[in-house]
Amino acid sequence: xxVAVLVKWVPEPQGTPTLxxxxxxxxxxxxxxxxxxxxxxxxxxxxxxxxxxxxxxxxSMGPEIAVAAVQxxxxxxxxxxxxxxxxxxxxxxxLVTARVLAAAIRRLGPIDLVVAAVESxxxxxxxxxxxxxxxxxxxxxxxxxxxxxxxxxELQAERQTASGSEALACxxxxxxxxxxxxxxxxxxxxKGVMAAKSKPVDRxxxxxxxxxxDEIRSTQSVTGVGTAPEKAGGRVIEAGPDAAAEIADLLxxxxxx
Amino acid sequence: xxxxxxxxxxAGVLAWRRAAPRVATLRAARPDDPEWxxxxxxxxxxxxxxxxxxxxxxxxxxxxxxxxxxxxxxxVLLPTIVEAAVAIVDPHGHLPLIGDTTWFAWIxxxxxxxxxxxxxxxxxxxxxxxxxxxxxxxxxxxxxILLMITAIVVSLLLWQATRVALGLVHxxxxxxxxxxxxxxxxxxxxxxxxERVLVxxxxxxxxxxxVYLPGSKHLHIxxxxxxxxxxxxxxxxxxxxxxxxxxxxxEEMRFGAGVATDLTRKQTLDLFSCTECGRCQDVCPAxxxxxxxxxxxxxxxxxxxxxxxxxxxxxxxxxxxxxxxxEVVWDCVTCGACVRECPVDxxxxxxxxxxxxxxxxxxxxxxxxxxxxxRGVEGPGENPWSQPASARMDWATxxxxxxxxxxxxxxxxxxxxxxxxxFDERAREATRSTVRLLQAAGVxxxxxxxxxxxxxxxxxxxxxxxxxxxxxxxxxxTLNEAGVTTIVASCAHCFNTLANEYPDYGGRYDVVHHSELxxxxxxxxxxHPSRTSVAVTYHDACYLGRHNDRYDxxxxxxGAVAGEVEEMPxxxxxxxxxxxxxxxxxxxxxxxxxxxxxxxAEAVRTGAEVVxxxxxxxxVMLDDAAxxxxxGPEVADVATLLARSALTDGSGEAT
Ligand code: SF4
Ligand code: SF4
Numbered sequence: 019x020x021v022a023v024l025v026k027w028v029p030e031p032q033g034t035p036t037l038x039x040x041x042x043x044x045x046x047x048x049x050x051x052x053x054x055x056x057x058x059x060x061x062x063x064x065x066x067x068x069x070x071x072x073x074x075x076x077x078s079m080g081p082e083i084a085v086a087a088v089q090x091x092x093x094x095x096x097x098x099x100x101x102x103x104x105x106x107x108x109x110x111x112x113l114v115t116a117r118v119l120a121a122a123i124r125r126l127g128p129i130d131l132v133v134a135a136v137e138s139x140x141x142x143x144x145x146x147x148x149x150x151x152x153x154x155x156x157x158x159x160x161x162x163x164x165x166x167x168x169x170x171x172e173l174q175a176e177r178q179t180a181s182g183s184e185a186l187a188c189x190x191x192x193x194x195x196x197x198x199x200x201x202x203x204x205x206x207x208x209k210g211v212m213a214a215k216s217k218p219v220d221r222x223x224x225x226x227x228x229x230x231x232d233e234i235r236s237t238q239s240v241t242g243v244g245t246a247p248e249k250a251g252g253r254v255i256e257a258g259p260d261a262a263a264e265i266a267d268l269l270x271x272x273x274x275x
Numbered sequence: 276x277x278x279x280x281x282x283x284x285x286a287g288v289l290a291w292r293r294a295a296p297r298v299a300t301l302r303a304a305r306p307d308d309p310e311w312x313x314x315x316x317x318x319x320x321x322x323x324x325x326x327x328x329x330x331x332x333x334x335x336x337x338x339x340x341x342x343x344x345x346x347x348x349x350x351v352l353l354p355t356i357v358e359a360a361v362a363i364v365d366p367h368g369h370l371p372l373i374g375d376t377t378w379f380a381w382i383x384x385x386x387x388x389x390x391x392x393x394x395x396x397x398x399x400x401x402x403x404x405x406x407x408x409x410x411x412x413x414x415x416x417x418x419x420i421l422l423m424i425t426a427i428v429v430s431l432l433l434w435q436a437t438r439v440a441l442g443l444v445h446x447x448x449x450x451x452x453x454x455x456x457x458x459x460x461x462x463x464x465x466x467x468x469x470e471r472v473l474v475x476x477x478x479x480x481x482x483x484x485x486v487y488l489p490g491s492k493h494l495h496i497x498x499x500x501x502x503x504x505x506x507x508x509x510x511x512x513x514x515x516x517x518x519x520x521x522x523x524x525x526e527e528m529r530f531g532a533g534v535a536t537d538l539t540r541k542q543t544l545d546l547f548s549c550t551e552c553g554r555c556q557d558v559c560p561a562x563x564x565x566x567x568x569x570x571x572x573x574x575x576x577x578x579x580x581x582x583x584x585x586x587x588x589x590x591x592x593x594x595x596x597x598x599x600x601x602e603v604v605w606d607c608v609t610c611g612a613c614v615r616e617c618p619v620d621x622x623x624x625x626x627x628x629x630x631x632x633x634x635x636x637x638x639x640x641x642x643x644x645x646x647x648x649x650r651g652v653e654g655p656g657e658n659p660w661s662q663p664a665s666a667r668m669d670w671a672t673x674x675x676x677x678x679x680x681x682x683x684x685x686x687x688x689x690x691x692x693x694x695x696x697x698f699d700e701r702a703r704e705a706t707r708s709t710v711r712l713l714q715a716a717g718v719x720x721x722x723x724x725x726x727x728x729x730x731x732x733x734x735x736x737x738x739x740x741x742x743x744x745x746x747x748x749x750x751x752x753t754l755n756e757a758g759v760t761t762i763v764a765s766c767a768h769c770f771n772t773l774a775n776e777y778p779d780y781g782g783r784y785d786v787v788h789h790s791e792l793x794x795x796x797x798x799x800x801x802x803h804p805s806r807t808s809v810a811v812t813y814h815d816a817c818y819l820g821r822h823n824d825r826y827d828x829x830x831x832x833x834g835a836v837a838g839e840v841e842e843m844p845x846x847x848x849x850x851x852x853x854x855x856x857x858x859x860x861x862x863x864x865x866x867x868x869x870x871x872x873x874x875x876a877e878a879v880r881t882g883a884e885v886v887x888x889x890x891x892x893x894x895v896m897l898d899d900a901a902x903x904x905x906x907g908p909e910v911a912d913v914a915t916l917l918a919r920s921a922l923t924d925g926s927g928e929a930t
Binding site for chain 2: 030049051202204205206207208209210211212
């Protein structure tokens with residue numbers, strides 16, 4: 019079974035990233051890493067191929083520094099990686115990104131499963147995986163809290179809904195987006211880190227991917243960025259005879275009870 | 276004569292055949308790194324104090340006297356073996372100089388009786404007293420050895436008595452004289468036969484003992500002295516570095532101990548030196564709170580594993596979980612109590628860390644909770660709390676603390692805050708107190724602020740040597756560039772790493788612990804605490820006390836703010852860990868009892884109103900125990916207590 023796992027380099031979640039005048043992230047000197055949200059799906063994919071055989075290929079689009087994220091994935095145990103880097107792709111919208119990734123995945127040959135995180139922890143658009151599934155003409159299961167492959171032919175997944183959970187199945191090949199529940203990511207061993215250095219990382223150009231200028235022209239752009247309003251301070255209810263009733267009123271008001 | 280040589284030769288061959296596999300194992304072991312093999316001068320002293328003087332055995336009086344009597348007797352009686360060999364060839368023969376002298380006859384008698392008394396006490400300890408430390412030891416083997424020793428000594432005395440009675444020697448000791456008198460009426464012919472039989476019996480018993488030795492725990496009589504010689508010695512908090520070069524060829528890299536041949540010579544000799552006495556097991560915080568780890572069983576497990584493997588197949592089976600289980604390896608708090616107790620200087624902690632190194636770096640196998648430690652330290656904030664570096668100075672809100680910027684003049688003293696001191700809510704109070712005290716005493720102090728990283732102590736003790744090395748190199752370069760010469764650390768772990776481990780990475784500073792500096796400032800009259808009569812006990816941090824022999828400074832500080840320090844039963848070099856060391860702070864605890872709660876209960880029993888600590892990890896662990904107990908004495912750092920008493924400047928600090 020061959021699995022493609024999408025990963026993304028994101029600026030360090032705890033840092034304070036700076037945005038340029040074009041509203042895009044200033045990447046020079048920024049600390050970054052493999053999106054922590056990607057590690058869960060990657061871990062699950064690794065578990066599946068360790069059990070059933072096959073390979074995990076990491077697929078990523080990003081700036082030069084994204085090599086670090088790809089290396090981390092390889093250190094965790096992926097067999098190889100594809101990383102697409104091109105200045106023309108800076109600031110791409112999700113449709114263009116999906117086209118690039120779709121081209122890269124098609125180029126890999128037969129893939130049974132594509133795994134992605136529900137959304138990235140920097141952009142949070144959350145629309146990329148579905149767009150990609152559409153371009154690849156794959157069935158997709160989103161928000162999986164667990165997933166498995168049965169006999170190399172069927173994807174079974176559970177997803178959490180507001181009122182409970184659903185169990186879904188669909189034939190492979192398919193695309194699944196994973197939440198943090200699917201597996202506990204492994205910590206790469208130092209041996210793994212060293213071995214990652216000699217694993218193949220394919221760096222195809224846009225021409226090699228067969229993409230023409232029209233296809234990589236973004237139609238969306240960010241036109242403004244604002245700061246979120248400060249959260250109002252909480253209210254302290256002092257212990258007293260009326261405290262319980264007061265809290266109950268508040269909860270009712272908030273429609274919690 | 277021919278018979279004698281044949282007997283000696285046969286015993287030699289048999290003994291060698293039993294010893295050969297062990298020798299082969301030792302030769303296959305990895306040579307110890309000469310660069311870190313320890314200080315030479317100390318070795319002679321250790322041989323004298325620990326081997327000849329039996330110091331560690333005397334930590335327990337009765338067993339100590341027992342063992343010393345047998346050991347000294349054994350050493351003193353060695354010449355009688357040669358005397359017996361000489362007498363076999365010529366019944367009238369004697370050793371030159373000491374043979375047939377009254378003083379030696381007396382010495383033989385006195386020490387022989389000493390050995391017999393020692394054996395009697397040993398039997399009493401083993402059969403009547405039955406201390407728990409023997410749980411898991413091979414008791415029948417010890418019985419056999421005690422029986423053999425008795426037979427050797429009794430045959431010696433009886434043989435000497437027949438010689439006196441026959442006039443083959445002209446002097447007598449008190450015991451042999453008395454024995455000779457009591458066989459007075461026996462005919463000369465019978466005596467002559469008895470003399471021959473006894474001398475042969477004695478010699479054959481000695482040879483038999485020699486043959487038995489190599490495969491038994493009693494091999495320690497051969498290996499103890501070299502093992503003590505090879506021990507790395509003080510400070511025990513220093514771990515031997517593993518240089519890791521990621522660019523080098525992978526085959527040349529060693530990630531710690533994965534299989535038996537990864538163990539160093541000393542680590543292997545440790546295995547053959549263990550006497551199964553259980554002194555280490557008795558003091559181990561893990562074992563005594565019901566966890567699977569016993570340092571004794573760990574050593575025995577490794578030894579049995581090594582001994583069971585046929586030569587050449589040592590490297591085939593992983594040590595974990597075949598020789599010892601994963602759980603055992605992770606239970607250790609690296610408190611060093613076992614090492615301090617071991618009479619033959621077995622260094623359990625180094626072996627355990629080497630096992631962890633392999634598990635972490637080669638296999639990425641460790642309790643999953645500990646992953647947060649590695650990720651946090653590896654992350655951008657470089658601390659186990661996974662906080663951003665920008666939060667490193669949050670503790671200093673409201674204080675005027677100089678943060679050393681690049682290019683700033685070096686301060687008189689650099690205060691190494693440490694991650695616990697910077698991020699843990701409770702530990703921050705001690706950090707603030709320390710800075711305020713130093714400032715009040717007029718010390719020119721500064722901190723590194725966001726440029727400080729974890730020293731790497733927890734990741735190193737967890738086995739991630741590479742991550743430690745990265746942090747050590749970075750911190751050393753920051754400190755060196757800043758021109759730092761003196762560092763004060765309020766964390767026992769930071770103190771140990773900065774003082775003992777950073778020199779291996781080019782960082783040589785004058786490192787003091789905050790308790791030492793504070794005690795000095797009080798002594799010099801630069802701080803003026805007022806004394807109250809509150810009853811206080813002090814908990815020795817392993818990495819300040821046992822690993823670095825700093826016991827008095829924190830007590831001096833306490834003496835200045837309170838009255839006498841009520842000592843706990845386990846104190847100073849025999850203190851009992853709080854449970855945080857060896858990265859255990861970040862792991863879940865199994866077993867019957869919690870280490871921190873066990874220690875807190877011990878502190879409560881002193882009747883103290885305050886339990887003083889001098890390390891943020893001890894503070895948090897014991898405070899957690901206090902919270903779990905619901906009520907009981909307060910836990911506070913010595914700096915906090917001193918600040919309450921010496922700072923009445925109305926700074927508005929809630930103390
Ligand atoms: S270092 Fe402490 S916890 Fe570890 S084995 Fe020795 S006594 Fe036990
Ligand atoms: S390791 Fe040392 S203290 Fe422990 S049982 Fe062996 S000889 Fe005794």
